[in-house]
Every structure is written in structure tokens, then in C-alpha cells.
Amino acid sequence: MDIAINTSQSRYHVNEKGYYGNFGGAYIPEMLYPNVEELRENYLKIMREPAFQEEFEQLLKDYVGRPSPLYFASRLSEKYNTKIYLKREDLNHTGAHKVNNTIGQILLAKRLGKKRIIAETGAGQHGVATATVCALMGLECIVYMGSIDIQRQAPNVARMKMLGATVVPATSGSQTLKDATNEAIRDWINNPVDTHYIIGSVVGPHPYPDMVARFQSVISEEIRKQLLEKTGKALPGYVIACVGGGSNAAGAFFHFTDDESVQLIAVEAAGKGVHSGFSAATSQLGRPGVIHASKTLLMQTDDGQIVEPHSISAGLDYPGVGPLHAHLYESGRGKFLNATDDEALAAAYELSLLEGIIPALESAHALAKLKDLQLKPDDVTVVCLSGRGDKDLETYIKHLK
Amino acid sequence: MNRIDQLFGNKPKEVLNIYFTAGFPHHGDTLTVLQALQDGGADMAEIGMPFSDPLADGPVIQDSSTRAIKNGMRISVLFEQLKGFREKIHIPVVLMGYINPVLQYGVENFLRSCQETGVDGLILPDLPMDEYETEYKPLFEKYGQHLIFLVTPETSEARIRKIDSLSRGFVYAVSSSSTTGKDKDMKLQEDYFRKLRDMKLQNPVLVGFGIRDKATFQTACQYSNGAIIGSAFVKAIENSTNLQETVQAFVRNIKQ
Incomplete structure (x- = not known):
């Protein structure tokens, strides 16, 4: 598995400062610094552990198919x-492909000793993939979803609930994906120690874009x-x-x-x-x-x-x-x-x-x-x-x- | 001399800094609120530049930002409103906001406008310390703008030292790991306040987040040079029919 190969020599992969050319970085308020820093310091180390790679591969094979x-x-x-x-x-x-990333991140969260998982979702695909791996690992799962999206995507809301997740409506702003992401970030600010935030795409502060890209x-x-x-x-x-x-x-x-x-x-x-x-x-x-x-x-x-x-x-x-x-x-x-x-x-x-x-x-x-x-x-x-x-x-x- | 430095030079204890969102509750209220804050006895004012996606803020300040944007508030409008405000306002004024609108306005343009109107400093919570140090510090200094950084209970001692060395004016101590407007038990934060006090930082320290009334203000002041009230104030004025009176009464309740 090549998820943790050294790719820093490629000009299309992230550099050591967390940038892709002019883009990337971590524009985070100080309240998020310890969470993001813990992840930045550990993600490659953990992904390079043979035991981690073995468990990741096994689950991708037998559980994801x-x-x-x-x-x-x-x-x-x-x-x-x-x-x-x-x-x-x-x-x-x-x-969908979303589960490749949630499997990787839940294994990482476990190794970081996290007890509580949060995620944002738009259509509900990433929310379902997160709720799925939380059920698999027996971790608490809270999914933020825009209240307009909750109405539009009722079947996925039901799936998440059946999988044991709590779906929290994001009622601020435009009440869609970007606001669900804001709410998830706020949750992480308010719960800095025991919580891991599983971002569903190659967005957010470094190291998320690189970490998610590697899992995918x-x-x-x-x-x-x-x-x-x-x-x-x-x-x-x-x-x-x-x-x-x-x-x-x-x-x-x-x-x-x-x-x-x-x-x-x-x-x-x-x-x-x-x-x-x-x-x-x-x-x-x-x-x-x-x-x-x-x-x-x-x-x-x-x-x-x-x-x-x-x-x-x-x-x-x-x-x-x-x-x-x-x-x-x-x-x-x-x-x-x-x-x-x-x-x-x-x-x-x-x-x-x-x-x-x-x-x-x-x-x-x-x-x-x-x-x-x-x-x-x-x-x-x-x-x-x-x-x-x-x-x-x-x-x-x-x-x- | 920067007005923030003057303030702390004269009066190192019980500094009351009040946050409000520009253009809220109504488009033209910015200066009214500012004047009333000064008249009521606030020592400093922090004007929020509204942003559509304020990550570090809770629902009260986000709602006020959404309303302010709907009212037509934007950075260029704010600077229009602030033109000439120094004829009447002598307390230090800092602008608080998120980095994206500032980047779109242009960082140097922004700092120049701050200096021209008489703003003393800035709080930009999502501007990374490294980027400030390597790219923007000389510009802030050129235009006489103090940049105020945040520390939290989770910030390591080494990082607090680094933040203190880059901050100008004061250090903003977030009282707990939270977004703005959360009520947390202030007593629980006392260990952290004590630690900050004992570190003897070069900057004065103002405590923010969760300060909402006289009691929480005074607890914060036991360990710091003062405190910042935001959400509680925004809530108090959102439906006010007489801003002068509401604002002054709010400030007096804290200060008396």
C-alpha cells in the first residue's frame, strides 16, 4: 500500500509547510491549533506503521470490498x-469512494486515543461512511448537516441514525454543506481533547487535504x-x-x-x-x-x-x-x-x-x-x-x- | 504613541473592552454604538467586521454578522463610516475579523485605511502566526497597527512565549476552549489565568469568551488587566430601541 510513500519530491504533492504551490496552509484560530498540530505531527508517522497499514488494507479488502x-x-x-x-x-x-477515507481516519483516531468522532456532510454520503466506521469501531458519532440538506436527503439521514449516529442540524448561514462544516469546526473548538474531526474531502487546514488524498x-x-x-x-x-x-x-x-x-x-x-x-x-x-x-x-x-x-x-x-x-x-x-x-x-x-x-x-x-x-x-x-x-x-x- | 499602549500605561487593571459588530443592529449604528460605549465608560472598543463564515464565533455573533452583511456592511463601508471618528472618540479601537475579507481588500490597503481613520490594532484569529511573521509584520509596523494574538488553555507555555513576543498592545486570553458566547464556569479557568499571570508576559492580558456580566468580569480581572465582552453585549443591543441608553446602561452595570 502506497498511502505513506514519500512524495515530497513531487511538485504536485504537498510540501513540508502544507502548501501545494500557492495554495493550502492552515488558517486556523488558536483554539484549533493543538488539535491540528497533534494531527500534523502524527499522521504520517501513524500511516507508516506496518500494523496500521495492515489493518487498513485488511478492512479495505474484507469490509469495503x-x-x-x-x-x-x-x-x-x-x-x-x-x-x-x-x-x-x-x-x-x-x-461511494468516501469510505476509503473514513476507514483510514477512524484507525488514525483510535491510535490518537480519541473517543468521539464528528463529521460534516452535504448529501449525506460522507456522513453515512463516517457513521458506518464509528459503528464498526464502537465510537460515538456526531454528524453535522445543514437543515436544508436534512430535508433534501431524508434516506441518508435515516441510514446515519440506524447506524447509531446523532445528526445535528446546522441552522446557521445558508444551512447547507459549508455551514455544516462551520458547525463541525466549532464543535472541535469546544471539544479539543477527546474528539477527532473526520473531514470528508481534500479541504480544510493542512494536513487534511494531504491525509485524505493519501487515503483516497x-x-x-x-x-x-x-x-x-x-x-x-x-x-x-x-x-x-x-x-x-x-x-x-x-x-x-x-x-x-x-x-x-x-x-x-x-x-x-x-x-x-x-x-x-x-x-x-x-x-x-x-x-x-x-x-x-x-x-x-x-x-x-x-x-x-x-x-x-x-x-x-x-x-x-x-x-x-x-x-x-x-x-x-x-x-x-x-x-x-x-x-x-x-x-x-x-x-x-x-x-x-x-x-x-x-x-x-x-x-x-x-x-x-x-x-x-x-x-x-x-x-x-x-x-x-x-x-x-x-x-x-x-x-x-x-x-x- | 499607540492609544492601546497609552491606555495600559495609565491604567493596568480592570480594562473593559467591548466587542460589537459593525453595521448592527442597523447599517448606520456603528458610530452610535462606539460613542455610547465611550460615554458609558468602556475603556476600549473592538469593532467586528462581519464575515459570512466566522469559525471562531458562536451563534450570537454569527447572527449579528449575517444581519450586518444584509444591512450592506463591508470593509470599505466601515472605513467610510469611521472617517473622522477620532474627532469625537479617544478610546482605543481595534478591528476584529477574518482574514479572507482582508485579503480581498488587500492587506496593505487595509492597514493604510486603518491608520488613516485612526484604528489602533487588529485581531485576525485565522491569520497564522508564521505567515504574519514572515510576510506581514513590517507592513503592520509601517502603518502603526498592533496585531493582537490569542492564547487558549490548551496553548503550550513555549507557544505562549512566542505569541507574547509577536503580539503588540495586549494578548487576548481565550477563557476556555470554546467559541464565543459559551457560558463556561469561570472558576474552572482560574488555574489557567493564574498560570498566565505567573508567566509575567511582556504584554498586558485581556480575557475574553464567556465574560458576560459584572461577576465574570471581576473574576477575569483578578488575574488579568481586564476583559472583553462580546456576545452578551451584542445580544443586549440587538432589539434595542434606544441604543445610547441600552449601551450606556450595559457598560455601567459592569463597571459600577
Whole structure:
């Protein structure tokens, strides 16, 4: 397992100060300093312990069901006259890539002696993945969720409750993901000693973006091996993943960033159109600033107030982007595209009908760009299918024409 | 000489610093509240620059910030309102806020505006100490702005020393591990206050978070140079129909 390899020589990975190029860092109030510092001092040390890696691998294998298949999508490939592989994170336990990270962080929290776990969630996927590992380890679990999201995502709220978690509504601000994150951070300020905060994406203060990216890097580690087995070559022409905060993309890109022949395609949510006023395409609409203790690109007013984004997909509905992605964007290493709500819906229907796979709305954004890439017959493209679409059925049914 | 240094030079004990959010309860109330604080006998004022996502604050100050933003408050508007305020206000004034709006305004522009209007110092809780030291310290000094850092009960002694060496004006001692507006038992914090007192910092110490009335103010003052009241004050004025009276009464209740 390569989660703790020394990657500091790569210019696309975090440096010793917690920055990716101009982005990252830890813009935290002093009240959070001991918590974040404890984590910063220990995360690599713990991740490098053989016993930790063994337990992590074992759980990923027997509990999550890894490695997730790399599936050659023949009918989809035929349609676009190219070779398309799907990395099936949708087949993980709990139905998305989120669990790779929560397994890693819960093992880390246990080794740090933490008794209480908090998390934020938007659509509820990360909340469910956190509640799941807390049940597995017998730890108390509190999930903060915007009160508007609680109404929108009732099935996931029920799942978290059945798994023994307490779901606390975030009633401040816009009452969605960014406010749930604020509330979780406040909880951590008020409970500095016994609590670990499991952030669900590659956002937040250093070392979170790096830690979460490493736990998710199992995705690209497997892709390389599986692609080599299937095609004789470890490197695809393209890796495509959707980006909200960007954790599945970080995992899918991680082991390819230094192979410059591999095009890394990040797909953001354009909502009703990038310039419609209802969008979450942060790289297009954002400017550098600080959100949730990280310097990155974020959507904001000209006087620096954070703007509420829009996407049909709750998992991409975030006004910032992980600092790693801001760096991939600024350096040109990553190509940032975006897909509208309607394009994502069409792509979800296309995959369902051609391959018998109902994707999550988030993943559908990545699929939606296959049509725009002018792929050649010999090109090999891997799409990270980050989650399954069961949670989005209500939205899909509403748009069924 | 900076007004904060003057204040502590003359009166090292029982300094009352009151926080309020700019543009709250109404857009035009900033100077009214400031004047009433001075008239009522507050020793210092801390004006909050509202931010959409104030991580270190509890619900009372977040709600006041949300309202202030809706009222049209922003940094440029605040500096407009503060133009000429030194003709009437002589107590030290610090601005408190989060780093993102300051970055968007431009750090040097911001510091220049602070100096031009007569602001004495800044509290920017999410500006990391290292970044201040390596990038911004000379600018703060150029424009005569004191940067006040926070310490908490969890801050190590070595780090408190470092913070004390970088802070100018005073050190802001957060009374407990909490966001603003939480009621915690002050008595429980006395060990920590005593430790801070015995460390004999080069800066004066003001205690904040959880100070809400005369009793908590006096407990804090036993071990420090004074205290900061925020949420309790914001709550007291949110529905006031006579700000002058409400503000002055609040201050007198603490000070008498």
C-alpha cells in the first residue's frame, strides 16, 4: 500500500509547510491549533506503521470490498469510438469512494486515543461512511448537516441514525454543506481533547487535504495495476473525475500527477450554466482566498464573503475546491471542465441504458464530458465512477421525461 | 504613541473592552454604538467586521454578522463610516475579523485605511502566526497597527512565549476552549489565568469568551488587566430601541 510513500519530491504533492504551490496552509484560530498540530505531527508517522497499514488494507479488502473493479465499458466505448474504463468506486460498501477515507481516519483516531468522532456532510454520503466506521469501531458519532440538506436527503439521514449516529442540524448561514462544516469546526473548538474531526474531502487546514488524498490514493494505485493487467500499459491517456471539494479526483489523480503524458480532467458542476448565477464551477468563478482554514480558489463576493453555490448534485455543491486542485488548475497540470445539471442528467441516463449502471449524480458530471474530449479509437480513458445513484433516484425520477 | 499602549500605561487593571459588530443592529449604528460605549465608560472598543463564515464565533455573533452583511456592511463601508471618528472618540479601537475579507481588500490597503481613520490594532484569529511573521509584520509596523494574538488553555507555555513576543498592545486570553458566547464556569479557568499571570508576559492580558456580566468580569480581572465582552453585549443591543441608553446602561452595570 502506497498511502505513506514519500512524495515530497513531487511538485504536485504537498510540501513540508502544507502548501501545494500557492495554495493550502492552515488558517486556523488558536483554539484549533493543538488539535491540528497533534494531527500534523502524527499522521504520517501513524500511516507508516506496518500494523496500521495492515489493518487498513485488511478492512479495505474484507469490509469495503476492494480492490474495486476496473470495468471496460464496451457499449459506452463503442458509442464514443474509443476505450473507456470505469473505476467502480460505486461498488464499495456504502456505495461511494468516501469510505476509503473514513476507514483510514477512524484507525488514525483510535491510535490518537480519541473517543468521539464528528463529521460534516452535504448529501449525506460522507456522513453515512463516517457513521458506518464509528459503528464498526464502537465510537460515538456526531454528524453535522445543514437543515436544508436534512430535508433534501431524508434516506441518508435515516441510514446515519440506524447506524447509531446523532445528526445535528446546522441552522446557521445558508444551512447547507459549508455551514455544516462551520458547525463541525466549532464543535472541535469546544471539544479539543477527546474528539477527532473526520473531514470528508481534500479541504480544510493542512494536513487534511494531504491525509485524505493519501487515503483516497488507493484508487489510482489500483487503476495502475489493473490497467497494466488489462492493457499491458499502466498509463491511460486520460483520467476523468468530478470535483466538488475533490476527494475522488485527488485519489484518482494521485499516482498519475508526475506522469505528464496522462491528462488529468477535473469536471466541476456548472449548475444551470457557469455564468447563470446558479453554479458551483469554482475554478471558473472563484478567486484565491481562505475557506475552511485553507488558501484556495473559492466563490466569493468582491468584498470576500463566501457565496452559496448551486448544483443539482449535493456532493458538488461546495463554494471552494481542495488546495491540491487549485494548484493543478493554476499550474495547468489539470484540465478543468464543467458540466451543467442537464448534461449530468443526460449522462446518467446514458450510462444506465448502455451499461446497466445507475451512477451517482456527482459521477455523472465526469461521464458528461466524454462527448467533449474528441477521444480517438486508441485512447484509453479511465472515468472514476465515484458513487452509485440510488441516493439520487428521486431527482432522476423527477427528470424522467 | 499607540492609544492601546497609552491606555495600559495609565491604567493596568480592570480594562473593559467591548466587542460589537459593525453595521448592527442597523447599517448606520456603528458610530452610535462606539460613542455610547465611550460615554458609558468602556475603556476600549473592538469593532467586528462581519464575515459570512466566522469559525471562531458562536451563534450570537454569527447572527449579528449575517444581519450586518444584509444591512450592506463591508470593509470599505466601515472605513467610510469611521472617517473622522477620532474627532469625537479617544478610546482605543481595534478591528476584529477574518482574514479572507482582508485579503480581498488587500492587506496593505487595509492597514493604510486603518491608520488613516485612526484604528489602533487588529485581531485576525485565522491569520497564522508564521505567515504574519514572515510576510506581514513590517507592513503592520509601517502603518502603526498592533496585531493582537490569542492564547487558549490548551496553548503550550513555549507557544505562549512566542505569541507574547509577536503580539503588540495586549494578548487576548481565550477563557476556555470554546467559541464565543459559551457560558463556561469561570472558576474552572482560574488555574489557567493564574498560570498566565505567573508567566509575567511582556504584554498586558485581556480575557475574553464567556465574560458576560459584572461577576465574570471581576473574576477575569483578578488575574488579568481586564476583559472583553462580546456576545452578551451584542445580544443586549440587538432589539434595542434606544441604543445610547441600552449601551450606556450595559457598560455601567459592569463597571459600577
